[in-house]
Amino acid sequence: MMNDQAPIAAARTPDQLVDDLRQLLAVEQIDVDLYRGARQPGGVGRVYGGQVIAQALVAAGLSTPAERIVHSLHAYFMRPGDEEVPIIYRVARDHDGGSFSTRRVIAFQHGKPILTMTSSFQTLEAGLSHQSEMPDTPAPETLVDEADQRRAVAAQVPERFREWFLRPRAFEVRLVDLPPWLSGAAAAPTQRIWFRAVAPVGDDARMHRAMLGYLSDMYLLGTSTRPHGVNWMVDAMQTASLDHSMWLHDDIRIDDWLLYVTDSPWAGRGRGFARGEIFSRDGRLVASVAQEGLIRRRNPR
Template sequence: MNELEKLLKYFELEHLEVNLFRGQSLDIGTGRIFGGQALSQALKAAYLTTEEHQVHSLHAYFLREGDCNKPVVYQVERARDGRTFSNRRVSAIQNGKPILILACSFQKFEKGMEHQKAIPKVPLPDELTEKTLIPGDKIKHLSPRMRRTLTTQGPFEFRFVDDVDPFDSEPKEPIKRIWFKARYPLEADQSMHRTLLTFVSDFHLVSTATLPHGVSYLDPKLQFASLDHAMWFHRPFQIDDWLLYDCDSPSASEARGFATGHVFDIKGNLVASTAQQGLMRMWDKPE
C-alpha cells in the first residue's frame, strides 16, 4: 500500500454498537495521538450515522493527550435530524475518559447566494519545489522520533510559498502559505475528501502564532498544544488536487496563540476556513 492507502485504513472504523465505533491510532512520531487524527476519526464516526448530508461545520475541544499505542472509542449522539440539517456530538474516549469532544453540523446540498474573498497572489505550486521542513544541517540535532516525523514522506505533499526554518529565532510576520495535496489519486466521495482535509488542517496552522516571537514550536522549553479547532466547509473540492492553505495569526495573549486559515483550490475558489487556538507557554521542562 502507498502512504495514502495506509492512512485511509485508519478511517475504517469498527462498528461496536449503535452509535459506538472504534478507531486505531496512528503514530506520526510524536509519542501522542495527532490532533488531526482524533478530529477526522470523530468526523468519520459522525458521517457513519448520517445519510445524504455533507458536513458544513465542526467545532472541537482537545481535552487530554491521547496514547497512540491504544485505540480510541467514538460515541456519537444524534442531536438532531431535520429535513435540511443534521447535528451530531461525538466523544472520543480513551481509558474511560474523553480526549476530544466534537460538535458538527451536516446539510443537504442546496443552491444560494455566493461571494468569497480572493485567493492571495502567490506562486503556483508548479513554480515551487517540495523541501524538507528542517534544514539538513539541523536534522541531526533532533531526537530519532522527531527526525522520523519531520523527514518521512507522508501521504500529503507540501510546497511552502516562503521558506520557514522552525529553528530561526528571527521574528517574522505571522503568515504562512502552503500548497498541499494528497500524493496519490483518490477515488472517493466528497465525505472522504472533507474528512481528509480535517486531518491535514491540523498541520502548520496554530504554529503560525509562534512566528512573531522568534521561538520554535520544536523548542523543548515551549509547552505547545492545540486547545480547540473549528472548520467551515464552503464548496466541494478534491484533496488529490492542489489546495492553498493561507494561515495567519491575528493574536497571541494569556499563554494562547490564535490562528485562522483559508483553503483555496487551484482555481481560486474558497473551499474551507479554519480557526485554532493553542497553548503557548514557556517553561523549564525537565530533560
C-alpha cells in the same frame, strides 16, 4: 493539539501512504453509534489532533444520510490521546431536520473523554454566493518540496525528533513562507502553504473532507509563534491545540493542490489564536478554519 511522532517505517509508495491514511480514518463500527478508531501504526507518545478530528468526523458521517455533507465542525481537546490504544467514538444523533443533521461525538480513551465535537451536515442546495479572493501566490511547481527542505536541515534536529521530522507522509507540501526551523528568525504571523495528497484518493467525497480535517490541524497553531522567533528544535516550548473549528464551503479534492492561508491576530496569556482559509487551485474558497492553542515557554530543567 498533539504531535504525530511516529518512527519512519519501511519505504512506502505514494499509493500505500494514501491507503494507510484512508485505513487509519475508516473507523470500525462496534455497536449502534459506537465506533473504534485505529492506532497510527508505529505511533508513540501523543495522538496527532487532526487524526482524532478526522476519525470523529467519519464516525459522525456514518450516522447521517449519504446525501448530507458536513459543512461545519467545532471540537474541544480535553486530554492528550495515547498512541498505545485505540480511540472509542460515541455518536449522539441530536437533530435531523428537513435540510440539516447535527451530530455530537465524544472520543474516549481509558474511560475518559479526550475530545468532544459537534458537526452539522446539509443536503446541498443553490444560494447567494460571494467569497474572499485568493491571494496572489507563487504556483506550487515553482516551490521546493518541504520534504527536501527537511532533509537539508535534518542534522540540526535533535536525534529524538529526527525520525518523526523525516517520516514519509501522505501529503506533499510546498511552503511559500519559510518556517522558523528553516529561517531561524522571527517573521510575520502569516503563512501560505500548498498541499495535496501524494496519490489519488478516489471519489468518496466524505473521505476527502475527512482528510482535509486531518490536515487542517497542521501548521495552523505554529502561525501564532512566528512573530516570537521561537524554534521548537532549540526552544523549550509546550504547544497543544485547545479547540478547533472548520467550515467546509464547497467541494474539494484533497489530491489536487490546495492553498492554506493562515494568520494569527492575537497571542497572549499562554495561548495563541490562528485562522485559516483554504483555496482550491482555481481560486474557490473551499474551507475556513480557526483554532486556539497553548503556546508556553517551558522553564529549563
